[in-house]
Amino acid sequence: MKCEELLTMLNEYVDGTVDPSICKEFEKHLAGCNPCQVVVDNIRQTITLYKDGQPYELPVAFREKLHAALRQRFVQLHR
Numbered sequence: 001m002k003c004e005e006l007l008t009m010l011n012e013y014v015d016g017t018v019d020p021s022i023c024k025e026f027e028k029h030l031a032g033c034n035p036c037q038v039v040v041d042n043i044r045q046t047i048t049l050y051k052d053g054q055p056y057e058l059p060v061a062f063r064e065k066l067h068a069a070l071r072q073r074f075v076q077l078h079r
């Protein structure tokens with residue numbers, strides 16, 4: 001898996017359509033790529049904080065903000 005593919009998966013994770021933690025390729029990539037680890041930690045924390053343990057969906061506006069923040073952080077760390 002490439003960094004770009006991981007980013008795509010994270011966007012789907014934000015949308016609630018995929019759980020990247022169940023993907024072996026995803027975990028394998030993270031084990032060897034520090035910038036991606038940081039991005040994933042960030043996004044997980046943000047989602048966890050927002051949901052506060054409740055299983056409701058993130059509003060579209062929040063998801064879009066998260067997508068933008070995610071890409072920005074990703075590009076910064078992968079320069």
Ligand SMILES: [Zn+2]
Binds near residue numbers: 002003006029036
């Ligand atoms: Zn990576």
